[in-house]
Structures are given as structure tokens and as C-alpha cells.
Amino acid sequence: MPLIIVSSDNFKQGDEIGQKVAGVLGYRYVGRELLTWVASENQVSEEDLARALDDPPGLLARRARRQRMLGYIEAACLNVLLDDNVVCHGLAAHLYVRAVSHALKVRIINEPEQRAEELSQAEGISLDKARKQVLRQTKDERRWSEEAYSLDQTDASLYDLVISLGTLELDKAVEIISDTVSYRKFQPMTYSRKLMQDKALAAGVRLKLMEQFPDIRVEANDGTVVAYIQSLKKDQRKKQEMVRQIAGELPGVRHVEVHIIRDLVGQAAQSSR
Amino acid sequence: MSDNLQVLLLDDEPIVGRRLKPALAKIGCDVDVFEDPEQALAKMAQKEYDVVVTDIRMDQIDGMQVLEFVRDRWPRSKVIMITGYAMMSLAREAMEKGAFDFIAKPFKPDDLRRVIAKAAHALGSDIDFEAVEMEKVNG
Numbered sequence: 001m002p003l004i005i006v007s008s009d010n011f012k013q014g015d016e017i018g019q020k021v022a023g024v025l026g027y028r029y030v031g032r033e034l035l036t037w038v039a040s041e042n043q044v045s046e047e048d049l050a051r052a053l054d055d056p057p058g059l060l061a062r063r064a065r066r067q068r069m070l071g072y073i074e075a076a077c078l079n080v081l082l083d084d085n086v087v088c089h090g091l092a093a094h095l096y097v098r099a100v101s102h103a104l105k106v107r108i109i110n111e112p113e114q115r116a117e118e119l120s121q122a123e124g125i126s127l128d129k130a131r132k133q134v135l136r137q138t139k140d141e142r143r144w145s146e147e148a149y150s151l152d153q154t155d156a157s158l159y160d161l162v163i164s165l166g167t168l169e170l171d172k173a174v175e176i177i178s179d180t181v182s183y184r185k186f187q188p189m190t191y192s193r194k195l196m197q198d199k200a201l202a203a204g205v206r207l208k209l210m211e212q213f214p215d216i217r218v219e220a221n222d223g224t225v226v227a228y229i230q231s232l233k234k235d236q237r238k239k240q241e242m243v244r245q246i247a248g249e250l251p252g253v254r255h256v257e258v259h260i261i262r263d264l265v266g267q268a269a270q271s272s273r
Numbered sequence: 274m275s276d277n278l279q280v281l282l283l284d285d286e287p288i289v290g291r292r293l294k295p296a297l298a299k300i301g302c303d304v305d306v307f308e309d310p311e312q313a314l315a316k317m318a319q320k321e322y323d324v325v326v327t328d329i330r331m332d333q334i335d336g337m338q339v340l341e342f343v344r345d346r347w348p349r350s351k352v353i354m355i356t357g358y359a360m361m362s363l364a365r366e367a368m369e370k371g372a373f374d375f376i377a378k379p380f381k382p383d384d385l386r387r388v389i390a391k392a393a394h395a396l397g398s399d400i401d402f403e404a405v406e407m408e409k410v411n412g
């Protein structure tokens with residue numbers, strides 16, 4: 001049975017809708033509690049993982065660390081999503097299961113004015129100030145997803161269903177999502193299951209290699225793994241061999257190909273020495 | 274008529290039929306192979322197949338039209354779509370129109386056999402896929 005991926009401009013609402021949909025359909029709900037497991041599995045702090053998902057883009061130096069945290073989350077989340085009947089929210093899955101046809105991608109939005117009014121009341125600030133904060137939040141949300149996944153998560157075309165809570169009640173949204181997922185087009189098929197397995201395998205390989213190769217990009221197809229890494233020409237062979245060895249030991253990997261992307265910055269630095 | 278699962282396999286690349294026919298025969302399927310969609314449709318106008326396996330991208334008549342024809346003429350038949358041009362929108366369209374499954378090329382004969390076994394189960398006539406697997410292991 002299908003997967004439901006919920007994204008929202010209001011975390012609490014997305015969480016509530018996700019849990020209610022899971023309850024109605026008898027699906028498993030996967031949200032931020034997964035971070036506890038991810039933290040212990042990878043010996044990182046849960047707080048750092050949550051910040052990687054929530055904090056707006058910052059200094060360049062923090063980017064590599066955040067991408068690593070997101071890599072941990074993505075690998076764990078994709079493994080959960082290999083199962084059927086799962087509702088997922090708050091783990092950025094809408095940005096990494098895009099092509100999977102049995103994942104219904106839902107975006108929950110609020111009218112900006114309504115958000116500003118709620119913020120103004122909750123924080124005791126003027127409506128004008130609240131409006132500016134809402135604008136900034138939206139901009140940060142866009143910048144975050146563009147930097148982390150090269151996608152604008154506020155873009156409606158990423159989703160199968162966009163529901164405005166300015167127009168519909170929260171419980172109506174739950175009803176619509178629960179009905180929509182029953183359409184035949186969202187049923188799993190051999191093709192979409194394989195795609196999900198490939199994504200999970202690629203994420204697992206990346207997870208094993210991202211300490212040594214922070215910029216690594218990995219694709220997988222039926223046990224064949226293609227890794228793209230940056231390297232200076234002189235280190236190329238050693239690095240390729242290292243990737244082949246580490247990736248080749250992972251379950252499900254039958255063949256490893258390593259492609260080199262020239263490290264132009266490193267090369268320029270070396271030639272100027 | 275044989276108790277074997279009746280399968281029609283349509284793909285305009287001859288190699289596909291040549292490769293898959295013996296693989297499906299091993300799990301107890303009677304397979305009719307077609308490369309020309311028009312001839313396949315003419316045959317299906319007369320005969321009800323348990324399972325129809327069809328390529329999607331073909332000249333003149335595409336796999337979606339074959340799917341619609343089968344769903345209309347023989348609602349009980351299971352249609353499995355295979356394509357080298359798999360993408361989310363096409364996969365969803367096929368499922369929406371009533372395909373039983375959708376497989377991206379290239380695939381291994383076992384992948385199709387597994388789906389055929391599922392289709393047989395859905396039709397109430399089980400194929401012992403595990404026995405075939407064991408036979409392969411034991412030589």
C-alpha cells in the first residue's frame with residue numbers, strides 16, 4: 001500500500017495532520033521521533049539533527065556538517081519507507097522521494113495573513129512585525145531546501161496535493177488525504193518499489209562514505225552503485241579504490257563504479273604552491 | 274484447453290519475446306508472442322488471456338491502448354506493462370487505467386516471473402515460484 005509524505009509551512013499542523021491520517025488509515029506514523037534512533041545509531045546529537053532540518057542556511061562552514069546530518073536522516077527515513085503503509089512528516093522526505101509513484105506528496109499551507117495573526121497573538125508582537133517574520137520564514141524555508149536539495153519546497157509543482165488550511169478545516173484535510181491515497185495511481189508497483197530500494201541503497205552507501213567524501217553523490221540501480229567524488233588527479237586511483245572497497249562490502253551492492261569530478265578548487269590551490 | 278496460465282506477450286523488439294517465452298514456460302505458462310500490436314489485438318479479440326504483458330512504446334498502437342482494449346474486452350485479464358521509458362507520470366497513468374503492474378526495462382526474467390506468479394495468485398491459480406527457484410538452485 002502507498003506512502004504519504006506530508007510537508008507543511010507549520011510544523012505542528014503537519015505533525016497533527018500526519019498523525020491523524022495515520023490513525024484513520026491504520027498506517028505507521030514516522031516523524032521527528034525517528035531522530036532519537038538516528039542520533040544513537042550514528043553517534044550524533046539529536047539536537048544537531050533537528051537543527052539541520054530546521055535552521056535557516058548559515059555559514060558555508062556549517063553547510064558540510066548539515067549535509068552530513070541530513071544524510072543520516074535520509075538514509076534512516078528511506079529504510080523506513082521501504083515498508084508499505086507509512087505516513088511521514090518532518091524529515092524532508094518530500095525532497096528525496098520525488099519520483100516514487102506510490103508516495104503521495106502533500107503540502108499543507110496557511111494563508112500568510114492568518115499565519116501573521118497567529119504569530120502576533122502567540123508572541124505578543126505587532127501584526128506588522130509578525131508579517132515581516134512570516135515573510136522571512138518563507139524565504140528561509142525556500143533557501144533551506146534549495147541549498148540542501150536544490151529544490152524549492154514551497155513550489156506547489158513538487159506535490160500531488162496542496163491543501164490550504166485558510167480554506168479547509170484541518171479535519172477536512174485529513175479526510176481529503178485519506179481519500180486521495182486510495183486512488184489506484186498511488187498503489188505500489190514493481191517499478192516504484194525498485195526505485196525506492198535503489199534510493200535506500202544509494203543513501204546507505206553515501207552514509208558509509210560521506211565522512212571521507214563529504215561531497216559524494218551516489219546513484220544505485222539494481223545493485224549497481226555509481227559514486228561521484230571530487231579528487232585531485234594524483235589521488236584519483238587511491239580514492240576510487242577506497243570507494244569501491246567500502247561500498248562493495250555493503251549488503252545489496254553487486255558492482256561499484258566511481259566517477260571523478262575534478263576538484264578544481266583543490267587543483268588551483270595545489271598548482272599555485 | 275490446457276490448465277496452464279495463458280499469457281500473451283507483446284513487444285516490438287523480437288529479443289524480448291525470444292528471451293521471455295522460455296522463462297515463462299518454465300513456470301507453467303502457455304505463451305503467445307507478438308511483435309505487431311495489431312496482430313496481438315486481433316488475437317485478443319477472440320481469445321481471453323489470463324495475463325497480457327505489453328510494451329508501452331510501440332509504433333502505431335501503444336501499450337496504453339492495448340491496456341484499454343484488454344480492460345474493456347476482458348476485465349478479468351491482468352495486464353502487466355513493461356517499458357524502457359519508465360517515469361512516474363507514465364507509471365501512475367498505467368495504474369490508473371487498470372494495469373496490474375508496471376516494470377521498467379531492463380529487468381531480469383525472474384522479475385517478470387514473480388509478477389506473473391502474483392497475477393496468477395490474484396486469478397486464483399497459484400504458480401509455485403519457489404519450486405522453480407529451488408529447481409534452479411539444484412540444477
